[in-house]
Each structure stands twice: as C-alpha cells, then as structure tokens.
Amino acid sequence: MSDDATAPGEGARGRLVELEVGAVAHGGHCVARLEGRVVFVRHTLPGERVVARLTEAADGAGFWRADAVEVLEASPDRVAPACPVAGPGGCGGCDWQHVDLAAQRRLKADVLREQMHRLAGLDVDARVEEVPVPAAAGTTPEDAARGLGWRTRVAYAVDAGGRLGFRAHREHRVVPVERCPIATPGVVDLGLPAVRWPGWRSVEAVVPGTGDDALVVAEPRPGARRPPRVPDVPAATSVATTSPRGPRQPPGPVSRVRGRTWVREEVRGSGFRVTGAGFWQVHPGAGEALTAAVLEALAPRPGEAALDLYSGAGLLTRALATAVGERGRVTAVEGDARAVADARRNLHDVAGLTLVHGPVERVLEERAGLEADGEPRADVVVLDPPRTGARARVVAAVAALRPRAVAYVACDPAALARDVATFADHGYVLRGLRAFDLFPQTHHLESVALLEPR
Ligand SMILES: C[S@@+](CC[C@H](N)C(=O)[O-])C[C@H]1O[C@@H](n2cnc3c(N)ncnc32)[C@H](O)[C@@H]1O
Structure with a gap:
C-alpha cells in the first residue's frame, strides 16, 4: 500500500497497511503483526481486518503503533461512537467509544486476566462489574445504559x-x-x-x-x-x-x-470535603462500590487495628473506622497536605484515629503512628496507591506488619499484578479479585484484590 506520507528519519510513520487484528492488550489497543513486528493498533477490535495508518514506526523500534482508519471486516461488537472526536487523530481520552459497552467490559476482563497471568503467574477468573450511576448525578437512563x-x-x-x-x-x-x-x-x-x-x-x-x-x-x-x-x-x-x-x-x-x-461529596450518609484538584474518584458510584468491596474483602472486626495507606480525603478510612468501632484503631497515611487537611475535617468525630502526613514508603519504614503498646500493629490494611502502584518497598513493609488481610485497590492492572507477585515473595497470596467499570468508554478499570498470608 502507499507509503507516500513517510518523511525521512520517521521510519514507516504515515504508511497505510492492512492488518489482521489479534487480542486486546493493556492500554486501549489490540495486537497485530506486520513484517515480524508487533503493532499496537487503536480504534479496532480483536478479529477485525483493517487498514491502519502507522503512527509510531521507527526503524529500530521493537514495536510499532497504528490507528485503524478503515474497517474491512468489522467485529460484531463494533458500534457507532457517541462522540464526534473519538476517532483516529481525535481526542485521546476514550479508547473504546467504538465498542459495545458489554464488550468493553469483556475486553477489560481479558486485560486483567492477561496481566495477572503474565506479571504475577496467576490464572484468575476476572469479570468487570457494572457500577450504577446514582440518580443525583442527573444522567438519563439511556445515557447510563450506554456508559x-x-x-x-x-x-x-x-x-x-x-x-x-x-x-x-x-x-x-x-x-x-x-x-x-x-x-x-x-x-x-x-x-x-x-x-x-x-x-x-x-x-x-x-x-x-x-x-x-x-x-x-x-x-x-x-x-x-x-x-x-x-x-x-x-x-x-x-x-x-x-x-x-x-x-x-x-x-x-x-x-x-x-x-x-x-x-x-457524600458516601453512605457521610460527607467528605474535597479541596479543588485533590483526589476523588471521578465516577459518582465509585465511593459506594469501592467501600463495599473493601469491607467485603477485609471483613474488619470490632477492636481491630486498621491501616489505610494512600488515604486521600478519608473515604475508606471512614469505612474502616466504622467497622472497627470505638475499641479499634485506624491509622491513615497520605502524602498530599491538602488531602490530609480535608481528612482531618472529614473524620473529626472518629475516635482512635491517627492521620499521618507523608510518603507511605517513609512512614512505613519509620513506623510512625503504627505503634500500639510499643509494637507496630495492623490487623487489616487498605492499599490504594496511584497508577504506579505501591511497589516493592511498600509491599515488603506492609507484609512485615503481618496483617491478617490486605485489600489492594488498583487503577492499573499491570501495577497490581507486579505488586501481587511481590506480595507472593513475602508470603501473601491472592484470595479474591473483583473489578469495576468505573471508566466506561476508556480502557481503564478499577480492581480490588484481597491478599492473605499463605
Ligand atoms: C488513588 S488515590 C486514593 C485516595 C483514597 N483512598 C480514596 O479512595 O479517595 C491515591 C492517593 O495517594 C496519594 N499519594 C500518592 N503518592 C503517595 C505517596 N508516595 N505517599 C502517600 N500518599 C501518596 C495521593 O495524594 C492520593 O490521595
């Protein structure tokens, strides 16, 4: 096919190629092969045959990238995008506007399974659950049904x-x-x-x-x-x-x-003040879905010591505090000073709460706020790190506390899988995994993993 758009020094960028599209891959694209090389192709679906324009195709690169610009054989899961700027060269925010909503969730479950298999050596039975949009958001039922x-x-x-x-x-x-x-x-x-x-x-x-x-x-x-x-x-x-x-x-x-x-914001009758640009989940059903999943995973008991790492404005801290009750204690650790100030207000009525401002990795190593009767203690731990994951140092420090259960809330399945593998090195195994579609139309998904001592 034509390669007239290729400029010197850009390899094959701009060339139009015909591709048989294979499996979905993490990142909102599918895998195809061209001249022995892997090509990550956007705006397509597994099983399709497409004409694609190479968007990154340097000569020495291990893989190339492409955008499908014409569909020769369409997947039955293909739909018309709701957004006029969702196609090739358009807005980079949504990856799956051209995919039926139920099929989007199957693709995300495939990605979660594949990442767990490849990076943690685990074969998991993953399903991505729909999260309802609360009525207060004012979304029409038709829009909600279309994601x-x-x-x-x-x-x-x-x-x-x-x-x-x-x-x-x-x-x-x-x-x-x-x-x-x-x-x-x-x-x-x-x-x-x-x-x-x-x-x-x-x-x-x-x-x-x-x-x-x-x-x-x-x-x-x-x-x-x-x-x-x-x-x-x-x-x-x-x-x-x-x-x-x-x-x-x-x-x-x-x-x-x-x-x-x-x-x-409000979740389960509790108000949360969130200062501008501070972290709060962007899906209005997320607070309830994640709170329920974390409580179900950990089943915190009255009187236990709970540790909430990357605690933000205190959403999960509040749930843990309610569950462990007045005889229990909760320590929350958060790095953003404004989020800590919000949490202090949001949780002012919680007895037995210690709020620590600082990087989780350092706070854990210094064991600040974790001591009970001279000994660091955490019966249950919530880990809700940013996209990069908790990483080896934090995982090792959490495992060293020997909690009976860890709930890991993850927005990136690759980071989750890597950290699950590290937990296994420290004697903690994956006992449960749920995934939620908190980001319809995009490739993103949220997971809640339960880890327990082997
Ligand atoms: C995914 S949010 C979770 C917030 C909270 N658990 C919630 O559900 O709303 C991650 C939080 O980790 C904080 N954070 C990022 N890196 C950190 C670090 N190294 N140490 C402590 N907190 C950090 C961010 O400021 C953010 O509030």
Whole structure:
C-alpha cells in the first residue's frame, strides 16, 4: 500500500497497511503483526481486518503503533461512537467509544486476566462489574445504559487560542471539544467550552456526585506574571485557581476566586470535603462500590487495628473506622497536605484515629503512628496507591506488619499484578479479585484484590 506520507528519519510513520487484528492488550489497543513486528493498533477490535495508518514506526523500534482508519471486516461488537472526536487523530481520552459497552467490559476482563497471568503467574477468573450511576448525578437512563454521562470531574486542556479540549493520544496537541459525552449533565451544563480561556493551561470542572454546587479550578500557563481573567461561569459555581505544575507534580496551592475552594461529596450518609484538584474518584458510584468491596474483602472486626495507606480525603478510612468501632484503631497515611487537611475535617468525630502526613514508603519504614503498646500493629490494611502502584518497598513493609488481610485497590492492572507477585515473595497470596467499570468508554478499570498470608 502507499507509503507516500513517510518523511525521512520517521521510519514507516504515515504508511497505510492492512492488518489482521489479534487480542486486546493493556492500554486501549489490540495486537497485530506486520513484517515480524508487533503493532499496537487503536480504534479496532480483536478479529477485525483493517487498514491502519502507522503512527509510531521507527526503524529500530521493537514495536510499532497504528490507528485503524478503515474497517474491512468489522467485529460484531463494533458500534457507532457517541462522540464526534473519538476517532483516529481525535481526542485521546476514550479508547473504546467504538465498542459495545458489554464488550468493553469483556475486553477489560481479558486485560486483567492477561496481566495477572503474565506479571504475577496467576490464572484468575476476572469479570468487570457494572457500577450504577446514582440518580443525583442527573444522567438519563439511556445515557447510563450506554456508559455515557458518568464523569463528575473533567480536566480540559486549553489550546493556543484559548479553546477547551483534550489532548490527542500520545500528543500535546489539544483537540477542541464542545461537549464531552462521558461527562455528567452537571459538567456539561457549566458550558465551559463555550467561552475562550486565553492565558490558562488547564481548566477542571468538578461537579460532586451529590448534585451540589460545582467548582471550577483553573491553572494559568507557566510564566504568567499574574493570573489571567476568569471568563464568566454560571452564578452558583465556585471558582479557584491553582499554580502551574510539572507533569508529575502534585497540584499546587488552591486560591479562592469566588465561592469555595472545595466541593462536598457524600458516601453512605457521610460527607467528605474535597479541596479543588485533590483526589476523588471521578465516577459518582465509585465511593459506594469501592467501600463495599473493601469491607467485603477485609471483613474488619470490632477492636481491630486498621491501616489505610494512600488515604486521600478519608473515604475508606471512614469505612474502616466504622467497622472497627470505638475499641479499634485506624491509622491513615497520605502524602498530599491538602488531602490530609480535608481528612482531618472529614473524620473529626472518629475516635482512635491517627492521620499521618507523608510518603507511605517513609512512614512505613519509620513506623510512625503504627505503634500500639510499643509494637507496630495492623490487623487489616487498605492499599490504594496511584497508577504506579505501591511497589516493592511498600509491599515488603506492609507484609512485615503481618496483617491478617490486605485489600489492594488498583487503577492499573499491570501495577497490581507486579505488586501481587511481590506480595507472593513475602508470603501473601491472592484470595479474591473483583473489578469495576468505573471508566466506561476508556480502557481503564478499577480492581480490588484481597491478599492473605499463605
Ligand atoms: C488513588 S488515590 C486514593 C485516595 C483514597 N483512598 C480514596 O479512595 O479517595 C491515591 C492517593 O495517594 C496519594 N499519594 C500518592 N503518592 C503517595 C505517596 N508516595 N505517599 C502517600 N500518599 C501518596 C495521593 O495524594 C492520593 O490521595
């Protein structure tokens, strides 16, 4: 086929090739083979025959990447995307808009199984469960059934002309959007993309799952001497700004422009204040689903000592505290100072709580806040790390406490599988695994693993 788009030094980039598409792989793509090389292909499905454009194809690379641009033989699981910018070269946010929702969940379960097999040497029976969108989010039943209208937090990038959009896959280019179909009606109704945001780098819409008033958090472009003007947003919406940050840095301090710098979330009748840009799950049913899964896995008993690692604003800390009761004790460890301050307010009524601010890896090694009668003690542990996982040092320190059960909440199945393998080296085995579709239309999934001593 034609290779006229290839520029010198770019290998075969731009070339159109015909591919027989094989299994799904972690990351929102499928595997194909071309001239003895693996090609990761987006916008396709297992079993399809497609024409694909090579998007990364350096001569010496171990694998190439491609976008399917024409479907020659379609999978029965293929559907029309709900989003006009979901295709090749478009928004990099959703990977599976072209896939039937039930089939998306099967693909995610395949990925979880494959990662557990390859990285942890375990054959697991994985299924990805649907998580209902609570009525308070205002999503229509039709949208909910299609995996749309669920996202309560949407971070837009801003292009050079001040238009809001999302980054293209593996590119800095911003694809402007008018309306994101996976966002809740509350986010869409803010109408943020309808106006220009010159001078800003990112704009985040936060509309709590409770349907409470929204917060907009805007980050200026680096180098601005003072924050640019905030365009008009609906009257009841709070507005805050945050300072520019690097790609892997935590969000900077939040400054109030109008209203509050935080939103109020609610799970199981408990309120949680979450300061702008601080961590909270983006699916409004996530709090309930993960709380239930963690409690089911650990079955904490009254009087036990519980340890909540990467505790954020205190969602799972609250559940553990309720379960172990007044005779029990809970230690929560969190690295983001604002999340710790939120947790302190959210859990002010909890007796026997120790909140520790610091990196989990260091706190565990220093055993700060873990002592009971002179001995470090944790009967049950929750681990809910960021995408990179807990990693060997933290896993070793958790295992050294000899808890009777560990619930590991994971947003990346590869990191989970690697950490499960490390736990096995320390005598802890996988006794349970559930997975939840907290991110419909994307390749992401959330898992809750139960680990117990062998
Ligand atoms: C996936 S969130 C979980 C939050 C909380 N468990 C919840 O359910 O809302 C991960 C949390 O870990 C925190 N974090 C990231 N790296 C950390 C580290 N090395 N030490 C302590 N906390 C960290 C983040 O600030 C974030 O609050």
